[in-house]
Amino acid sequence: MKHHATSFxxxxxxxxxxxxxxxxxxLEEHLAPQRYVSFVTRSKRKLLDPKRKTxxxxxxxxxxVSEMQLYRIKSGENWGHITID
Numbered sequence: 001m002k003h004h005a006t007s008f009x010x011x012x013x014x015x016x017x018x019x020x021x022x023x024x025x026x027l028e029e030h031l032a033p034q035r036y037v038s039f040v041t042r043s044k045r046k047l048l049d050p051k052r053k054t055x056x057x058x059x060x061x062x063x064x065v066s067e068m069q070l071y072r073i074k075s076g077e078n079w080g081h082i083t084i085d
Contacts, residue, residue: 036079037082039063040073040079040082041082041084042063043059043063043065043070043073044073044074044079044082044084045084046059047059047070047073047074048074048084056070056071
């Protein structure tokens, strides 16, 4: 046990990853980089357009994401907190 207490790896790990039982202050609820927010707003506008003729597969290639990701954005499962005006 002495080695465990003085090990370099253990001390480094404990600094990087604090005790999980410690109570942390909650982060802001939806903290996301602006580039993701702009991507989601652009994709939601296209997805929710009633006159949309573009297929999901083509839109997925345009945005560089999978079709499933677009379906989840459309249903609100992913990025549901971002609204379109």
